[in-house]
Amino acid sequence: MAVVTSVINLKGGVGKTTLTIALAHYLAAEHNRRVLVIDLDPQTNATIALVTERRWRERDQGGQTLFQLFKDQLDASHLFSPQEAILPRVSNVGGGIPGLDLLPSSIRLHRIQDKITKITDLESFRSPTVYALREAMRDLLPHYDHVLIDCPPNLGIITLNGIAISRYFLIPVVPDILSTLGVPLVLDRMADFALRAQHEIFGLGIVVSRFRASSRLHKQTVLSMRRDAIPGIHPPIFNSIITEDVGIAEAADVEERVVSLRDKFGGNGPHKQFSALADEYLRYVGG
Numbered sequence: 001m002a003v004v005t006s007v008i009n010l011k012g013g014v015g016k017t018t019l020t021i022a023l024a025h026y027l028a029a030e031h032n033r034r035v036l037v038i039d040l041d042p043q044t045n046a047t048i049a050l051v052t053e054r055r056w057r058e059r060d061q062g063g064q065t066l067f068q069l070f071k072d073q074l075d076a077s078h079l080f081s082p083q084e085a086i087l088p089r090v091s092n093v094g095g096g097i098p099g100l101d102l103l104p105s106s107i108r109l110h111r112i113q114d115k116i117t118k119i120t121d122l123e124s125f126r127s128p129t130v131y132a133l134r135e136a137m138r139d140l141l142p143h144y145d146h147v148l149i150d151c152p153p154n155l156g157i158i159t160l161n162g163i164a165i166s167r168y169f170l171i172p173v174v175p176d177i178l179s180t181l182g183v184p185l186v187l188d189r190m191a192d193f194a195l196r197a198q199h200e201i202f203g204l205g206i207v208v209s210r211f212r213a214s215s216r217l218h219k220q221t222v223l224s225m226r227r228d229a230i231p232g233i234h235p236p237i238f239n240s241i242i243t244e245d246v247g248i249a250e251a252a253d254v255e256e257r258v259v260s261l262r263d264k265f266g267g268n269g270p271h272k273q274f275s276a277l278a279d280e281y282l283r284y285v286g287g
Contacts, residue, residue: 002036002144003287005204006166008151008159009173010182015209017045018248019172019277020150022265025091026278028100029261033145033287036086036101038133040066040162042109046150049252050090050102059085060106067106069136070116070158073129082136092254093264101144109158116157125160125197133161141165145287155189163193168204168285171235175208175221187234203235204284207277209242240277245270 007020020037027033039046047056047065059065064085072080086103089096120127128135141147149162163169171186173179187203194201206225212218226237242248247266258264262271 002141002147003285004147004166005168006149006162007170012153014172014174021049022274028097034099036144036147038103038149039105041152044105047104065104065106067108134165172207172209174210175218205235205238207238210244211241
């Protein structure tokens with residue numbers, strides 16, 4: 001069965017999508033794992049970082065994105081087919097990486113989020129809308145070694161769908177006050193869901209991203225995070241730190257064909273950091 005991990009933070013701009021797609025690339029290309037990226041974020045950033053906009057629009061217009069899954073919940077229909085929606089061998093590295101697949105998002109999810117919430121029991125988490133993704137993916141998850149879910153920066157019903165099929169969650173943070181403030185809320189929400197939905201989910205760790213070595217605040221924040229982390233209560237802080245680098249931002253351009261992970265993610269620094277992160281991730285999950 002796949003190791004399923006949600007990547008989540010309540011604040012945008014912390015490198016959540018970058019972490020998701022980079023980790024997926026390195027697990028698939030360097031470790032030969034079968035990896036599925038599920039893009040639950042209506043902003044569709046992970047989707048557009050893995051396939052061209054034209055290819056995504058064709059899927060979206062044909063009902064082959066996660067918009068159709070949640071629209072089915074509103075319409076009591078069964079039109080969504082994950083087998084047809086999943087895009088195989090995505091990425092612009094070498095024309096596509098074998099074993100790296102994508103279940104794409106849609107910006108149209110913005111339109112129906114509130115409607116889905118209204119038909120959902122958020123007190124007991126017994127509503128089928130919380131488990132729509134789990135039910136849709138039940139037969140497909142065994143085909144993968146790892147599933148990484150790029151969650152929206154909130155704890156709404158769409159995010160809960162990702163949590164409901166996840167064994168672990170990762171929290172990327174920029175080492176500053178605003179980025180780290182949401183971490184306790186995420187941990188509290190996860191514990192509440194685990195208790196009331198009777199679903200075991202574990203905090204795999206916190207990943208420091210967009211780190212600037214020249215920033216005294218960044219260095220002090222990382223030291224404080226490591227010092228204050230209580231084993232068994234707080235997820236560990238990953239040893240691998242992702243620095244701020246222009247090459248990482250440019251990695252989202254899927255239109256430019258590249259031949260290697262080093263080319264895509266920006267030279268020795270980011271390349272080595274993401275490679276080390278994938279190694280560390282595998283040690284934690286044992287997959």
